[in-house]
Amino acid sequence: MNLNTLRALYLLILWDLNKMLRRAVFVAMRVIWFVIQVTVFGLALTAMVRLRGSLPVDVNYYEFYLLGIYTSMLFSISVSRAYDIAEEFEEGIVEYHLSLPISRRVFAVGRTIGGGIASFLFTLPMFAVVLWLLEDVNVEAVIISLSSALLFAMSITGFVLSIVLSLKSGDATDIMFGVLDSLLIRLSTVFYPAVVLSRYAPYLYVALVNPISHIADFLRTLFLFEEYRAIAIASPIAMASYILGLAVGFSSLAMYIVEKKVEGGGWR
Amino acid sequence: MEVAVKIRKLVKRFGNTVAVDSLDLDINEGEIFGLLGPNGSGKTTTLLIISTVYKPTSGEVYVYGHDVIREGDVVRKYVGIAFQEPKALWVDKPYELLLWHARVVGYSTSEAREVVKNVMEVLGLWEHRNKYFYQLSGGTRKKVEIAKVLIQKPKIAIFDEPTAQVDVISKHALWDAIRELRTQGSTVIIATNDMFEAERMCERIAIIYKGKLKALGTVEELKDSIPEGDIVELMLDGDENTYLRAEDLLKQYGKTVRSNDSLKIFLNKGEERAIEILDLLKSRGFKIRKIMVKEPSLDDVFFYMTGAKLKEG
Incomplete structure (x- = not known):
């Protein structure tokens, strides 16, 4: 990787970050909504939920819920990159980018990393709220969780980039990612532990391969280690590998699609 | 002089539409x-x-040989x-x-x-x-x-x-x-x-038209590629039928191209022939609104080559 490649990557990341900065008001609104979600609805929900007896260990549902809801936000905001990319395609920005003196691979990786970082930074205030509510957290867990959240956001952005550039349709993008967003969050361990889901086999199988389950349970394992490792969806190493594999796999998919398949025009 | 862009048998299709049809072109540096x-x-x-x-459907395009x-x-x-x-x-x-x-x-x-x-x-x-x-x-x-x-x-x-x-x-x-x-x-x-x-x-x-x-x-x-060096352009009082009849009558002078509101005849010695044409049309009862003798413009070249007007396509 030479200096020009790094420079191009940096500028593509900057492109996505600039776009996010213009949405400061939107970000602030989402953060406020998140605070209300975790303080009002989260506490109300926790008051109704009784996990004791259902699980082999005693888990505080509120803590479980906090990391689940943060993960669902991270996923939704990463998926919302689809609408941004679709808008860019509609306005011809993708054609403009394809004409620039940047290799297709660097373009794909740059937009994947840039979109991932933008989504990650978007959720950073929410993460801070979660840490504040969890109270006693160690620095190591914070660093590892931030890194894994960033990797997760990049992998979702890589996936989204590949699909939107292949679909070339605003309507198809809206439908597909709207459905994917709501379905995948619900078919995961965001709100329910895997052991509870095991009573409904098909649900459990989807949750087991669902990347949202892996990132949610990985974060829980980091912060609620002693209680949670017994009921997590997989071992910490397996979950971390899954997230890393996802990031590498979807970035490679984005590179392949942008390099071999994507051309301007044809937006429906 | 080095060729900056070389295009050979370039074809680009969008579904059933052929946007570029076997285009050959050299653009010099x-x-x-x-x-x-x-x-x-x-x-x-x-x-x-x-x-x-865009990617070509077939054919080759080189930029400085690449x-x-x-x-x-x-x-x-x-x-x-x-x-x-x-x-x-x-x-x-x-x-x-x-x-x-x-x-x-x-x-x-x-x-x-x-x-x-x-x-x-x-x-x-x-x-x-x-x-x-x-x-x-x-x-x-x-x-x-x-x-x-x-x-x-x-x-x-x-x-x-x-x-x-x-x-x-x-x-x-x-x-x-x-x-x-x-x-x-x-x-x-x-x-x-x-x-x-x-x-x-x-x-x-x-000059490109319908991808060719x-x-x-x-x-x-x-x-200069128009064989007849002058153009006589006529505007007549009447409808499309009037122009059709006039076109039939004037084909003997050279290639004619008709649009909604004018008739062009591509011919040699435009000034001399214009008088003949004027007399002939008057003798057949046509009412002439305007007659012009001019040298061809690029618009006329396009018109001559394709039978279409640039802005109309």
């Missing part, structure tokens, strides 16, 4: 080359293939394009957009600030630098798009209908800036359906 044709003739598609945005498919990354280092429709989001601001563009095409941050300011001042954009794109007029947006190529100074500078939507005074400023770019070493390709722009700017012109190359040469060569 350092020239200002025009692609002249109506909307939908395949000009933009050809330009987007040269700039690697294949646009296999060596797209290299080709993009030579080419810069100002699109027909300005490419920006409604919340973009010209200065930020151009600064980012300048850095992507290789300027350091300080150089980028300087070159962007210079180009924006030349094009009269500086006062609009911090406005949102949605606040700009169509002409100003177009100038922002042109500014990208002027900043980039690429070896091959492509402009797709550069002065569409631009006012008359700004048109001249843009033309001067494009000429200056050529002076600095760029090969310039302009796609246009404006005959005046093509005649004024381009040293060689390819109809004629190629300098402005003079194209005008």
Whole structure:
């Protein structure tokens, strides 16, 4: 990787970050909504939920819920990159980018990393709220969780980039990612532990391969280690590998699609 | 003279539509080359293939010997394009957009600030630098798009209908800036359906219609390519039927091309024949509103070659 490649990557990341900065008001609104979600609805929900007896260990549902809801936000905001990319395609920005003196691979990786970082930074205030509510957290867990959240956001952005550039349709993008967003969050361990889901086999199988389950349970394992490792969806190493594999796999998919398949025009 | 862009048997299909149909073309280094044709003739598609945005269905395109498919990354280092429709989001601001563009095409941050300011001042954009794109007029947006190529100074500078939507005074400023770019070493390709722009700017012109190359040469060569050197243009009182009857009558003088409100006869010795034609038409009861004898323009060349008007397509 030479200096020009790094420079191009940096500028593509900057492109996505600039776009996010213009949405400061939107970000602030989402953060406020998140605070209300975790303080009002989260506490109300926790008051109704009784996990004791259902699980082999005693888990505080509120803590479980906090990391689940943060993960669902991270996923939704990463998926919302689809609408941004679709808008860019509609306005011809993708054609403009394809004409620039940047290799297709660097373009794909740059937009994947840039979109991932933008989504990650978007959720950073929410993460801070979660840490504040969890109270006693160690620095190591914070660093590892931030890194894994960033990797997760990049992998979702890589996936989204590949699909939107292949679909070339605003309507198809809206439908597909709207459905994917709501379905995948619900078919995961965001709100329910895997052991509870095991009573409904098909649900459990989807949750087991669902990347949202892996990132949610990985974060829980980091912060609620002693209680949670017994009921997590997989071992910490397996979950971390899954997230890393996802990031590498979807970035490679984005590179392949942008390099071999994507051309301007044809937006429906 | 080195060939900057070489196009061989280029075909581009979109579904069942053939946008470019077996096009062969050489564009020489350092020239200002025009692609002249109506909307939908395949000009933009050809330009987007040269700039690697579209992929050809078949055929070959080389930029300084580099294949646009296999060596797209290299080709993009030579080419810069100002699109027909300005490419920006409604919340973009010209200065930020151009600064980012300048850095992507290789300027350091300080150089980028300087070159962007210079180009924006030349094009009269500086006062609009911090406005949102949605606040700009169509002409100003177009100038922002042109500014990208002027900043980039690429070896091959492509402009797709550069002065569409631009006012008359700004048109001249843009033309001067494009000429200056050529002076600095760029090969310039302009796609246009404006005959005046093509005649004024381009040293060689390819006339394209329905994806096919109809004629190629300098402005003079194209005008001389009409075998009969003069045009008698008639406007008659009457309906389409009147023009049909007149056309039948005047075919003996040369090739005739009829539009809704005029009839053109391509012939030699126009002044002498015009009197004959006038007498003949009067004797057959036609009422002549206007008769003109003129030398062919590029519009006439296009009309002669395709039977269609440039603006109508």
